[in-house]
Amino acid sequence: xxxxxxxxxxxxxxxxxxxxxxxxxxxxxxxxxxxxxxxxxxxxxxxxxxxxxxxxxxxxxxxxxxxxxxxxxxxxxxxxxxxxxxxxxxxxxxxxxxxxxxxxxxxx
Numbered sequence: 001x002x003x004x005x006x007x008x009x010x011x012x013x014x015x016x017x018x019x020x021x022x023x024x025x026x027x028x029x030x031x032x033x034x035x036x037x038x039x040x041x042x043x044x045x046x047x048x049x050x051x052x053x054x055x056x057x058x059x060x061x062x063x064x065x066x067x068x069x070x071x072x073x074x075x076x077x078x079x080x081x082x083x084x085x086x087x088x089x090x091x092x093x094x095x096x097x098x099x100x101x102x103x104x105x106x107x108x
Contacts, residue, residue: 016067016071019059019062019063020063020071020075020078022055022059023055023056023059023060023063023075023079024075024078024079024082026052026053026055026056026059027053027056027079027082027083028079028082028083028086029052030048030049030052030053030056031049031083031086032086033047033048033049033052034047034048034049034053035047035048036048038050056079059075060072060075060076063075
């Protein structure tokens with residue numbers, strides 16, 4: 001399983017691309033589920049991202065140590081760009097009009 005992906009005359013391993021996708025996905029998921037508050041023993045309250053965000057942190061370290069700081073920056077920029085796309089999609093969905101359902105008053 002030593003497949004290579006070629007972009008702009010540069011070769012990336014399949015594992016490198018897969019880890020990048022996982023990192024960006026974990027970043028986006030943790031940003032969404034961070035609004036969920038959870039109660040732990042001893043009165044400790046934390047957000048839902050406590051489970052997913054550490055994966056992003058660990059993969060960021062792997063990228064900088066194994067693939068270099070350049071790839072780590074590229075992954076960070078990809079995560080930021082996809083976060084902007086996600087926010088724009090959420091804003092578009094929020095701004096879209098709701099359907100009229102039977103039984104609802106029209107003025108609402």
